[in-house]
Each structure stands twice: as structure tokens, then as C-alpha cells.
Amino acid sequence: MKALRQWLCDSCREVIFSPEDAWVEWLGHRDGGRTGFRICHHQLATPEGFQSYSIFDAASGRPNMHMNRLIGPNGLLRLMEMVEDQGSFSNSSGYRRVANMKEFLELMRRVQIPHYEEARQYIAAYQEDNFFEKDFERLQVQELQAVIARYGPDASTE
Incomplete structure (x- = not known):
């Protein structure tokens, strides 16, 4: 695998071949906490013969983001903003906290190390x-x- 350019999909376990083909999703809870961090194929890059692997419905307003926004130095800054009390990384619902730090740190390792x-x-x-x-x-x-x-x-x- 190409380091920091390819990932394993958390749904189908197939390789995601580029950041453009990857999608990061999580659950945002009413209290502002984020959990369930996952990397999956972007809907347009889902392997042939499979349905989209995203488990969270983007139309519902649940938070998600294209992988290319979370890699590199600017991506690291965005990830750090997720655990700070203040920051520009929030949607209109104001999700700003990480409820499960262990899950979040695993996501950080996967996209930054x-x-x-x-x-x-x-x-x-x-x-x-x-x-x-x-x-x-x-x-x-x-x-x-x-x-x-x-x-x-x-x-x-x-």
C-alpha cells in the first residue's frame, strides 16, 4: 500500500486507491460528541458490484468529510481542531467534541502516520x-x- 495515499475500507476491506476515493464519516451526537469514525469508499469510488459502503446517510446531516481534507499538515490541523473547544471545524449543528478519544486517535494514526x-x-x-x-x-x-x-x-x- 502507498503510505498516506491508500487505506483499507472499513466496510468491504478492499483497498481505497487514493484520497480522492476515500470518505471519512462519524456520528455526531446531540451533546456534540463524535464517535464511530470510519474510512470507507466514496460513493463514486465504490467497487463495482457493491453498493456504497457509507453507513451514515449524508442527507441526514450527519458529519462526514472527503479524505483529502484530513491528510497532510492542513489535515492534521483540522483533526486537532476536532478536539479543541474552539475551532472552525464544525458544521452548522456545532459539533466540536470527540466523545471517543481512542477511536479518534486511531483515525489520526491511519491518516497521518x-x-x-x-x-x-x-x-x-x-x-x-x-x-x-x-x-x-x-x-x-x-x-x-x-x-x-x-x-x-x-x-x-x-
Whole structure:
């Protein structure tokens, strides 16, 4: 996978080949909290033979955003605004808080940390081996690359 350019769809588990083809969605609750962060195929990029994978109806006014708004330095700033008390990243309903920080941090890792998205496919094998003897979420970029090399499709089977 191309780091920070491709993701796995949270619905169909197929590769999303570009930021233009990716959609990020979440639930916004009446209290302003956001949960259920997901990356899925944009409706126009849904794999042939499948219906759109978005689980939240965009017409309902629930928050969602094109992936290209959340990548790179400006994307990082938008993500940071989601956890600040004030910020321009809110819709007309005023959603400004993150209700589930663990989910949100996972989204941040997936869209901002090189090789995290690809390496996360191998979490189970990593945890079974205890390869680096630390939580997967704490791995540095070079360690993520080592996880991919060890467990990925090009790993040697000795």
C-alpha cells in the first residue's frame, strides 16, 4: 500500500486507491460528541458490484468529510481542531467534541502516520509474537515498516 495515499475500507476491506476515493464519516451526537469514525469508499469510488459502503446517510446531516481534507499538515490541523473547544471545524449543528478519544486517535494514526494503515493489518500476528514488546499503537514509523516486512505479503516463510 502507498503510505498516506491508500487505506483499507472499513466496510468491504478492499483497498481505497487514493484520497480522492476515500470518505471519512462519524456520528455526531446531540451533546456534540463524535464517535464511530470510519474510512470507507466514496460513493463514486465504490467497487463495482457493491453498493456504497457509507453507513451514515449524508442527507441526514450527519458529519462526514472527503479524505483529502484530513491528510497532510492542513489535515492534521483540522483533526486537532476536532478536539479543541474552539475551532472552525464544525458544521452548522456545532459539533466540536470527540466523545471517543481512542477511536479518534486511531483515525489520526491511519491518516497521518506513514505505514500505520498497512501495518495494522498484521496486529494479531504482531501481538502473538510480541515483536517489539510494546503496544502496537506506540510503534514508531521504522517499527511499522519492520512489522510490514515481517508479516506482510513479501515476508519470507522460513
